[in-house]
Amino acid sequence: MAQRLAAWTQRTKRSALQDMLELTSGPEYISFGLGLPSTECFPAEQLAISAGEVLLRQSDPLQYGPPTERLKRQIQLLMSERGVTCSTSQIFLTAGAQQGISLLARLLLDPGKTILTEEVTYTGFLQAVEPYQPRILTVPTDPVMGIDVEQAEKVLQTGERPACMYVIPSGHNPLSYTLSREKRQRLAQLAADYEVPIIEDDPYGFLAYEDSEIPAVKSFQPDWVYYVGSFSKILAPGLRLGWIVAGGEIVEKLSIVKEAADINTRTLTQQITANFLQKDEFTEHLQHLRQEYRSRRNSMIDHLYTQMGDYASWTTPSSGLFIWVRFPESVDTMELFRESIATEKVTFFPGNIFAVNESQMAASSVRLNFSFNNHDKIEEGITRLSRLVNRHRK
Numbered sequence: 001m002a003q004r005l006a007a008w009t010q011r012t013k014r015s016a017l018q019d020m021l022e023l024t025s026g027p028e029y030i031s032f033g034l035g036l037p038s039t040e041c042f043p044a045e046q047l048a049i050s051a052g053e054v055l056l057r058q059s060d061p062l063q064y065g066p067p068t069e070r071l072k073r074q075i076q077l078l079m080s081e082r083g084v085t086c087s088t089s090q091i092f093l094t095a096g097a098q099q100g101i102s103l104l105a106r107l108l109l110d111p112g113k114t115i116l117t118e119e120v121t122y123t124g125f126l127q128a129v130e131p132y133q134p135r136i137l138t139v140p141t142d143p144v145m146g147i148d149v150e151q152a153e154k155v156l157q158t159g160e161r162p163a164c165m166y167v168i169p170s171g172h173n174p175l176s177y178t179l180s181r182e183k184r185q186r187l188a189q190l191a192a193d194y195e196v197p198i199i200e201d202d203p204y205g206f207l208a209y210e211d212s213e214i215p216a217v218k219s220f221q222p223d224w225v226y227y228v229g230s231f232s233k234i235l236a237p238g239l240r241l242g243w244i245v246a247g248g249e250i251v252e253k254l255s256i257v258k259e260a261a262d263i264n265t266r267t268l269t270q271q272i273t274a275n276f277l278q279k280d281e282f283t284e285h286l287q288h289l290r291q292e293y294r295s296r297r298n299s300m301i302d303h304l305y306t307q308m309g310d311y312a313s314w315t316t317p318s319s320g321l322f323i324w325v326r327f328p329e330s331v332d333t334m335e336l337f338r339e340s341i342a343t344e345k346v347t348f349f350p351g352n353i354f355a356v357n358e359s360q361m362a363a364s365s366v367r368l369n370f371s372f373n374n375h376d377k378i379e380e381g382i383t384r385l386s387r388l389v390n391r392h393r394k
């Protein structure tokens with residue numbers, strides 16, 4: 001059977017960790033593993049009302065259909081909050097950010113081409129590019145300062161011209177940093193100077209917990225940055241709805257690639273979401289979400305501080321859904337994870353699964369999600385984690 005599949009599939013395998021996380025989804029486990037939004041925060045009732053309106057009063061929500069212009073206009077307004085001015089013809093609807101990344105990879109990569117990314121990054125991007133077997137150039141990154149833009153420039157100065165650079169500037173998954181305005185400007189400038197497009201993956205851009213929101217990288221360079229947005233973390237991932245903002249030519253090509261993948265983004269989901277966004281309730285919903293996640297973040301940090309403050313370190317994320325916790329280098333967090341499954345029953349992601357190549361910094365770190373659990377579960381989960389870590393303290 002394997003012989004009939006494309007060559008690249010023979011090198012791929014499901015990670016043992018994914019299997020493990022599925023096996024540990026029972027109620028006795030507390031999960032800080034997956035990046036799930038809070039179930040209690042889904043605006044289920046309002047979406048049900050929108051669904052009723054759409055299904056009973058609009059003529060074609062169950063039909064194949066072109067992108068809903070009403071939704072694109074709402075996204076255009078949202079983009080202005082990220083500092084991006086665009087026309088609706090530059091907005092392309094997708095079935096989530098993951099599809100956005102995959103479609104862009106399909107458009108930008110020939111087999112064996114080079115890409116540039118951080119040494120620790122979102123695994124979904126690596127999965128999206130895997131069929132093209134790219135040569136992956138990495139630059140150092142850091143949970144506080146983020147991607148090393150100077151190093152990225154040094155790589156480009158050597159004459160390398162990657163097919164794209166991939167960045168997650170706000171609420172980075174997994175490192176949790178939010179890139180400064182200056183670094184965004186420099187990245188945007190690099191893209192233009194060296195004519196290397198940036199894929200700006202921004203599913204957390206609307207989840208800023210501090211007052212000042214930093215504009216998207218795209219706001220500094222409209223031509224060389226392809227912006228990828230998503231409703232997964234601000235409405236519900238079950239909608240499977242996201243978007244790309246790019247130039248008209250790219251949008252045209254994207255629609256060809258998208259047609260081959262799934263014909264069109266679900267008409268029903270588009271219309272339900274457009275109805276919901278048209279009401280003021282969305283602004284209220286987003287405010288509530290930010291408030292709730294800020295308080296869950298604070299709660300996790302308080303418990304980390306009281307229980308592990310003398311042993312672990314982290315930075316308070318100003319956006320996103322994760323805290324990146326670093327332990328002394330002697331701690332192997334993969335080992336910690338295996339032990340946790342058997343004893344304390346708290347799940348998290350060991351840092352090394354996000355490392356493009358092995359990384360000492362990542363190997364002794366964990367990614368904790370703070371959005372999914374309520375305050376009691378957060379306290380209980382951190383208590384369990386701390387008990388586990390204490391057993392490893394020398």
Ligand SMILES: Cc1ncc(COP(=O)(O)O)c(C=O)c1O
Nearest residue numbers: 035096097098122173230232242
């Ligand atoms: C950085 C990043 N990009 C993309 C995605 C995928 O998002 P979506 O549900 O919109 O496909 C995620 C989901 O966790 C993510 O963290």
